[in-house]
Amino acid sequence: GQQVMQIPQYQHVQEGEDFTTYCNSSTTLSNIQWYKQRPGGHPVFLIQLVKSGEVKKQKRLTFQFGEAKKNSSLHITATQTTDVGTYFCAGPKGGKLIFGQGTELSVKP
Amino acid sequence: DAGVTQSPTHLIKTRGQQVTLRCSPKSGHDTVSWYQQALGQGPQFIFQYYEEEERQRGNFPDRFSGHQFPNYSSELNVNALLLGDSALYLCASSLRPAGTNEKLFFGSGTQLSVL
Numbered sequence: 001g002q003q004v005m006q007i008p009q010y011q012h013v014q015e016g017e018d019f020t021t022y023c024n025s026s027t028t029l030s031n032i033q034w035y036k037q038r039p040g041g042h043p044v045f046l047i048q049l050v051k052s053g054e055v056k057k058q059k060r061l062t063f064q065f066g067e068a069k070k071n072s073s074l075h076i077t078a079t080q081t082t083d084v085g086t087y088f089c090a091g092p093k094g095g096k097l098i099f100g101q102g103t104e105l106s107v108k109p
Numbered sequence: 110d111a112g113v114t115q116s117p118t119h120l121i122k123t124r125g126q127q128v129t130l131r132c133s134p135k136s137g138h139d140t141v142s143w144y145q146q147a148l149g150q151g152p153q154f155i156f157q158y159y160e161e162e163e164r165q166r167g168n169f170p171d172r173f174s175g176h177q178f179p180n181y182s183s184e185l186n187v188n189a190l191l192l193g194d195s196a197l198y199l200c201a202s203s204l205r206p207a208g209t210n211e212k213l214f215f216g217s218g219t220q221l222s223v224l
Contacts, residue, residue: 006151031210042199042215043152050210088151092209095165097142099151 003027004091006100014108019076021103023089030092032065032072037102038085046087079107111136113216115200121222122190130185130219134202141183142213143175144199152199158183159206187221195223 005024031050035043049065056063062075086102114133134141140159144152154167158177172188197220201213
């Protein structure tokens with residue numbers, strides 16, 4: 001079964017609004033990775049977080065790894081139409097990289 | 110520097126048939142992972158190949174098998190196709206076996222439709 005959970009499944013926002021997706025694991029993760037998949041495309045690596053409580057920023061994107069290393073979040077400030085796509089978190093479990101179900105973001109101009 | 114390449118891009122098969130999908134990893138990468146992505150779902154891990162051996166396997170039946178060649182390219186074979194096998198099959202390569210701290214580079218995928 002799914003071992004990495006993401007919420008929400010869908011998020012529809014007006015351009016300029018903020019967006020957040022959350023990722024939770026039942027077990028501690030050595031690291032968490034985030035990927036973006038544009039409609040009709042393939043997942044593309046965004047970032048990796050390794051340390052407890054780590055926060056990393058990429059322009060309008062802020063990634064956070066929880067203190068217990070069981071949860072993570074991705075926050076986008078002032079969304080743009082170019083942010084449209086599905087955002088996946090992924091964590092290593094049993095030697096495999098396991099993906100969450102993803103959060104699909106749509107942005108209305 | 111070529112990224113991960115997959116072939117074919119699209120494939121239509123009928124139930125009971127067999128299919129072979131191919132993947133060439135990113136230059137310099139020696140590990141290939143295969144994922145199945147159903148519509149609206151996250152990628153589901155099928156298996157991973159490193160040093161020409163299957164190193165990790167997900168929860169997929171034996172109908173799914175693979176191979177890695179000395180040049181690190183890989184094949185995914187699916188026998189006795191079922192309607193439920195219809196999905197996007199993604200190949201991903203990494204410098205070392207993923208499941209540690211390695212990020213994955215994905216190919217564009219093969220869209221398989223089983224009729």
